[in-house]
Amino acid sequence: MKSDAYPMYCAPRCTAKSKRTGQPCRNPAVRGWKVCRMHGAGGGAKPGKAHPNYRHGARSQGADMLRQLINALGADSRRTIQDLTASKRTDLTRFEVSSKNEAVTHQKDDLD
């Protein structure tokens, strides 16, 4: 009787390597993981609020991504302001980038 099932020896192998010999583990990897059951598959804490060390979420992956996005937008806007300030357009010469590069200040004495 021949089985049509996926043969066991074709299963993806564990990517762990021995500390002493440097040889690969060669055990079959757990489905959905790159390692076998003895090398950490199925282990680890749950992400997010289910993690036992979760406090307030200010340093969570989502908050970090949001912070990086905001920083990138700020840097981009500062670059744009510098480019516009460097250009010789008369209507933009009234605007100037502050010394800390944090905000755009509007000089009232130039308004006249």
Ligand SMILES: [Zn+2]
């Ligand atoms: Zn392994």
